Amino acid sequence: MAYAGPPQQSWPVRPPFQRKVREVGAPLGVLILLGIIAGLIVIALTALNPVGASIGFVLSGLAIAVVVLAYIWLDRWEPEPTRLLVFAFLWGASVAVVMSVIIGLFLDALIAAEGSEESSWISIAVGAPIIEEAAKGAFLLLMMTGRRRNELNSLTDCLVYAGLVGAGFAWLEDILYIAGGESLGDSLLTAAIRLIMGPFAHSLFTTMFGIGVWFALQNRNAIAKAGCILLGYVGAVIMHGLWNGSSVIGPETYFAVYFFWMVPVFVFAIVLGVRSRRREQRIVAEKLPGMVAARLVTPSEATWLNSIRNRKLAIGHVTRTAGKPAGKAVKAFAAQVVALAFVRDRIDRGFGDERVYAMQTEEAYAVHAARMAAPALQALAGFHAPPVR
Incomplete structure (x- = not known):
């Protein structure tokens, strides 16, 4: 099933490429x-x-x-x-x-x-x-x-x-x-x-x-x-x-550059990285309603897919009750949902072309495959993570 998004929007979906688009790695x-x-x-x-x-x-x-x-x-x-x-x-x-x-x-x-x-x-x-x-x-x-x-x-x-x-x-x-x-x-x-x-x-x-x-x-x-x-x-x-x-x-100049230039820029880089990761979380949270509408994600799953903390709680719950393999499968499902959310975000920002639409279709099918490989998701049907602050 392709990721169609909220009913009020018309999001075109193109046929998938014959080869998997998402899988990328160095030989x-x-x-x-x-x-x-x-x-x-x-x-x-x-x-x-x-x-x-x-x-x-x-x-x-x-x-x-x-x-x-x-x-x-x-x-x-x-x-x-x-x-x-x-x-x-x-x-x-x-x-x-x-x-x-x-x-x-x-x-x-x-x-x-x-x-x-x-x-x-x-x-x-x-x-x-x-x-x-x-x-x-x-x-x-x-x-x-x-x-x-x-x-x-x-x-x-x-x-x-x-x-x-x-x-x-x-x-x-x-x-x-x-x-x-x-x-x-x-x-x-x-x-x-x-x-x-x-x-x-x-x-x-x-x-x-x-x-x-x-x-x-x-x-x-x-x-x-x-x-x-x-x-x-x-x-x-x-x-x-x-x-x-x-x-x-000289050492005086070296230490001056270190403390008054390198350290502040380093702190800036840390803040930038943390803020960027929080933005990633917001993107996923914004795309989850569309996935729920497309029946790719259940309303219950959307409550723990919206943050790293909630995701860890859900995966930990599955690992304790069904074992490590089940926990890894749920983790893979969550990662696939995140991947689809970023592809959708790229389209929403106006960077959608034939290849990106094909990626969206592939990622949607991959979410289905990840769900089939994670039967332990049923154990989370009644699991509701605390709201994100």
């Missing part, structure tokens, strides 16, 4: 290749400095694990495909790093040819940000193409992908810097500075690019799209340049 071979590249880089660093690389691998892994978990938490409402999340991290830890190193070496050679004392500062504060943010941002541009575009349903999605690309880049870069220490003390000092003060730094820089991509997706005009992406890229480069440049000038 397994690509993930393996990127993982091998990242692994070879770590192995090479270990061969050059076993102690430093080992310290970097452990400490950077722990710090970046916190960053990754933070983005997974942010992504709870409409979880992205696991393979794409892994793809984002591995892109940052392999493609972006390799691109940055190759282009950076070429640029450093050109700058060093001048022989001035300012060449080193220019390379760190200008050259590195321009190259690295372009290499990381290339993943988000890739996400805007083909079926991957269907996964960028909200600002939260853009923030999550940008953050994970930055996390992957930071993970390998931190290992590289820590392994470059001439002694154990140097490695530990570098680890303390980089991992205590800046584990979220690269993710924060690329967040600016992610915001630009999100605004680009809200425009139909090609020039406006390019302008939004360019502004996001420039914002990422400026933030990165201030961070790198302050570390070269």
Whole structure:
């Protein structure tokens, strides 16, 4: 049954594509290749400095694990495909790093040819940000193409992908810097500075690019799209340049930039992420009445599908009474309802084309399939979650 929406509205539904539109993920071979590249880089660093690389691998892994978990938490409402999340991290830890190193070496050679004392500062504060943010941002541009575009349903999605690309880049870069220490003390000092003060730094820089991509997706005009992406890229480069440049000038400038610029922007990014996730919740709540009218969702189910808290209560209730497999099936049903709501929202905002209407039909059928696979939903017939405040 196609999602028809409230009776008072006429929402056209097109025939579904022959292949599933929603299922998007990076090919397994690509993930393996990127993982091998990242692994070879770590192995090479270990061969050059076993102690430093080992310290970097452990400490950077722990710090970046916190960053990754933070983005997974942010992504709870409409979880992205696991393979794409892994793809984002591995892109940052392999493609972006390799691109940055190759282009950076070429640029450093050109700058060093001048022989001035300012060449080193220019390379760190200008050259590195321009190259690295372009290499990381290339993943988000890739996400805007083909079926991957269907996964960028909200600002939260853009923030999550940008953050994970930055996390992957930071993970390998931190290992590289820590392994470059001439002694154990140097490695530990570098680890303390980089991992205590800046584990979220690269993710924060690329967040600016992610915001630009999100605004680009809200425009139909090609020039406006390019302008939004360019502004996001420039914002990422400026933030990165201030961070790198302050570390070269001196500790006073470095700490001033950290506390009076980086920390406020970081707080802003947190607020932006939380507000974006709340907006996702509002979108789903607004589309539930239409799903109830189309008999895709029952009135009882609508009471617990409208918030993360209520959804957790319902899934927990099923898990306790019918077991973990039943709870996972209900969770999959809830995720499918959310996916349909975002497709419907895209149409309501005027971005509906033949492909999006086909997605709507596919997602509606997928909701039916998820319901058939979750007989434990019947156990929630009398379950009424508390109202959302």
